[in-house]
Amino acid sequence: MSKLIDGEKLAAPLCNAIEERLAPLRQRQGITPGLAVVLVGGDSASERYVRKKQVRAEAIGMNSFVHRLADSVNNRALLTLIEQLNHDPQVHGILVQLPLPPQIDASRVIRAIHPDKDVDGFHPLNAGLMATHGNALIPCTPLGCLMLLEHHHGDLSGQRAVVLGRSNIVGKPMAHLLLRQHCTVTIAHSRTQDLAALCRQADILVAAVGRPRLVTGDWIKPGATVIDVGINRIESDGRTRLVGDVDFVTASEVAGAITPVPGGVGPMTIACLMLNTLRATCRQHDIPVADDIVTN
Numbered sequence: 001m002s003k004l005i006d007g008e009k010l011a012a013p014l015c016n017a018i019e020e021r022l023a024p025l026r027q028r029q030g031i032t033p034g035l036a037v038v039l040v041g042g043d044s045a046s047e048r049y050v051r052k053k054q055v056r057a058e059a060i061g062m063n064s065f066v067h068r069l070a071d072s073v074n075n076r077a078l079l080t081l082i083e084q085l086n087h088d089p090q091v092h093g094i095l096v097q098l099p100l101p102p103q104i105d106a107s108r109v110i111r112a113i114h115p116d117k118d119v120d121g122f123h124p125l126n127a128g129l130m131a132t133h134g135n136a137l138i139p140c141t142p143l144g145c146l147m148l149l150e151h152h153h154g155d156l157s158g159q160r161a162v163v164l165g166r167s168n169i170v171g172k173p174m175a176h177l178l179l180r181q182h183c184t185v186t187i188a189h190s191r192t193q194d195l196a197a198l199c200r201q202a203d204i205l206v207a208a209v210g211r212p213r214l215v216t217g218d219w220i221k222p223g224a225t226v227i228d229v230g231i232n233r234i235e236s237d238g239r240t241r242l243v244g245d246v247d248f249v250t251a252s253e254v255a256g257a258i259t260p261v262p263g264g265v266g267p268m269t270i271a272c273l274m275l276n277t278l279r280a281t282c283r284q285h286d287i288p289v290a291d292d293i294v295t296n
């Protein structure tokens with residue numbers, strides 16, 4: 001049986017460390033980091049995640065501003081709101097919850113966010129800086145995965161990593177982060193041939209494809225570290241359940257260590273959003289960025 005990688009257990013001390021940095025910011029500089037979350041429409045999963053972000057931000061003493069827009073909103077109205085938030089000195093981080101409705105040009109919306117306030121790290125400037133090892137805001141989910149990996153796997157140098165999924169928000173940035181830690185990285189996706197055989201070569205396997213229980217035990221190299229980014233809602237026995245991209249039961253018999261869903265990557269994503277908001281705040285006020293909290 002493999003070791004369980006507990007996301008809550010690593011997220012809690014990270015959030016505490018962030019919280020400790022807020023008091024001196026407030027007392028000495030009069031600054032309270034502010035996170036603005038823009039939610040378009042009323043998707044129940046999105047509502048839930050936005051609520052988690054808001055609750056966590058407030059719990060550690062940040063300001064949180066949630067802007068709700070109708071599902072029918074047009075590009076102009078959304079871009080106007082972002083422009084307003086870009087100029088608002090109370091707002092240090094802006095997150096536009098994805099997915100957006102089809103009439104919205106998501107790429108244009110992401111590009112409208114000021115790169116210094118882009119706490120998702122989705123702006124092409126931040127994506128490019130990360131790819132070239134510059135000083136970027138790094139997407140929260142891959143950053144959280146990397147922290148879990150470094151904590152449980154130790155030095156990643158020379159390890160064979162396979163990232164399943166090539167999205168701009170998880171797969172691609174994850175591959176860049178692993179490369180930066182000197183892994184040998186392969187990005188696999190829906191057109192990859194012999195997916196199972198490829199995955200079996202991985203010392204580190206990160207699954208981020210949104211396919212419930214795609215990765216079964218026979219895809220995993222014995223002893224490998226498995227990070228499950230998937231959050232799929234499925235119906236079973238008349239109830240809605242949350243399952244990952246990894247079939248936990250069979251995978252945990254083979255893997256050396258594995259994240260559960262829920263309680264794995266999710267809590268780290270939220271904690272890294274808090275970290276990015278703190279970093280963005282420091283940068284905007286020319287305060288040395290709190291890089292000693294974590295080094296990556």
Ligand SMILES: Nc1nc(=O)c2c([nH]1)NC[C@@H]1CN(c3ccc(C(=O)N[C@@H](CCC(=O)O)C(=O)O)cc3)C=[N+]21
Nearest residue numbers: 049052095096097098099120262263264266267269270
């Ligand atoms: N601009 C943008 N940035 C995002 O970071 C972003 C987004 N859009 N759209 C949706 C995805 C999804 N996401 C999650 C965050 C936390 C949990 C989380 O806390 N999950 C818990 C509980 C899950 C549950 O109970 O539903 C867990 O896995 O233990 C899940 C998913 C952020 N996303």
